[in-house]
Amino acid sequence: MFSAFVKLFQRKKGDTPTESSKSPAKEQSRKAVRKGELGEYKINIQLDQMSKEYKHLHDLLIHNARGKSGYSQIDHVLLTPYAIFVIETKNYAGEIKGGRDDKQWSVNNKFQMLNPFHQNYGHIESLHNVIGTNKDDIVSLISFTRRCTFSVDPELRKIASHDLIVYDIELTEFINRKINYIKLTTNQIRFSSEDIEKMYSELQRANITDVNIRSKHIAGLKEGAKVAGNTKCATCGKAVSEKVQSYCLSNERRFKGNVYCFEHQKDT
Numbered sequence: 230m231f232s233a234f235v236k237l238f239q240r241k242k243g244d245t246p247t248e249s250s251k252s253p254a255k256e257q258s259r260k261a262v263r264k265g266e267l268g269e270y271k272i273n274i275q276l277d278q279m280s281k282e283y284k285h286l287h288d289l290l291i292h293n294a295r296g297k298s299g300y301s302q303i304d305h306v307l308l309t310p311y312a313i314f315v316i317e318t319k320n321y322a323g324e325i326k327g328g329r330d331d332k333q334w335s336v337n338n339k340f341q342m343l344n345p346f347h348q349n350y351g352h353i354e355s356l357h358n359v360i361g362t363n364k365d366d367i368v369s370l371i372s373f374t375r376r377c378t379f380s381v382d383p384e385l386r387k388i389a390s391h392d393l394i395v396y397d398i399e400l401t402e403f404i405n406r407k408i409n410y411i412k413l414t415t416n417q418i419r420f421s422s423e424d425i426e427k428m429y430s431e432l433q434r435a436n437i438t439d440v441n442i443r444s445k446h447i448a449g450l451k452e453g454a455k456v457a458g459n460t461k462c463a464t465c466g467k468a469v470s471e472k473v474q475s476y477c478l479s480n481e482r483r484f485k486g487n488v489y490c491f492e493h494q495k496d497t
Contacts, residue, residue, distance in 0.1 A: 269304070272318060272372065275401045276307055282422060284308040284429040290437040290446060293355040298449040300442075301355035306432065307404065308425045310418045311411045313367045314404060315356060317349045318397070321475055322376040329382045329392060336377075340460065340478045340488075342471065345371045346385075346392050359435045360428045365391075366419050368407060372397050462490040 269287070276285040286306045293301040305316035321342070327334030333341045349369045357364055371394045373379070379386070385394045388403070388410050395403045420428070437443065460474045461467060467490045469477075477488040484494075 269318065272305065272316075272397060272400060276305060279307070279401060279404070280309075282310065282425070284425050286429070286432055286436070289432060289435075290443055291355045291359060291432075291435050292437070293351060293358075295354070296351060298446045300437065300446050301352045302446065303352045303356065306356065308420070308428055309404075309408060310420050310422075310425065311408045311415075312419065313356075313362065313428075314370050314407075315349060315353050315367055316370045316372055316400070317345055317352065318372045319345060320374055320376070322374075323378075323478060324380055325373060325377050326380045327382070329385060334381075336475065337478050340474045342475075345394075356432075360431050362420075362428070367391070368393065370395065370400075370403070372400050460488050462493055463487040 273285075273287055276283075276287075279285070284307070286308075287304065289301075289303040289306060291301050291303065293299065303315060304318045305314075307314040307316065321336050323337035325334060325336060326338065327344060329346060331344055332347065334344050335341055346369055349371065353364065353367050353369060356367070369392045373394070374397050379394060381394055384390055385392055388406050393403055393407065460469055462469055469488060469490050473490065474488050477484045477494070
């Protein structure tokens with residue numbers, strides 16, 4: 230009995246190096262994914278706890294003929310009587326710089342990212358094709374975590390704008406402020422409860438839930454990011470994806486402002 234226990238214990242110990250030998254870069258990538266999932270979960274809770282007359286949908290995949298993959302993946306849509314909020318969430322760390330009309334924004338003055346409002350414009354277009362509402366009734370809202378700081382066009386923080394950039398912890402605050410602003414300036418309900426129910430049903434029907442299609446969409450975006458990457462590994466010169474760039478630049482103490490591919494991150 231004792232010898233059997235010893236063998237079992239030895240097998241358990243033997244499993245440990247396999248687990249601990251995982252690539253640090255892959256482990257960090259998994260942690261980043263978990264942080265992103267946790268952030269999305271918190272936003273879901275915030276939006277679901279808003280007024281009962283509002284309708285919230287998240288992680289929508291809708292056909293978009295102009296999209297690189299043929300689809301648009303929308304993080305969140307909030308349907309209210311006064312406006313429709315199309316919300317794109319970001320999980321970057323560092324100083325975010327950019328203007329409303331700039332094609333590219335920067336992270337820590339080192340890494341270029343696509344203007345998130347341009348990205349969200351494509352989402353709004355695909356949404357408009359489904360529900361056909363007036364685009365003037367749609368608010369484009371970009372939510373970043375508190376891991377970053379904003380150095381952006383001041384107009385993007387003014388509640389009068391239909392393009393708003395916020396921190397995740399103030400998301401519902403800005404939505405409520407925007408709704409109150411619309412109430413005061415227009416004194417008009419734009420969508421009835423029937424309208425909201427209809428749009429909600431139309432978006433649910435348009436949402437693609439097929440696992441294979443979603444996997445192909447994500448794979449296509451990742452491959453596109455690798456091809457379009459304008460930053461290269463400091464060691465081997467290989468082009469890296471946006472996610473790898475963001476990870477390296479947000480860990481400045483370890484990588485000293487350089488960017489490395491997965492293979493060469495473990496050498497630093």
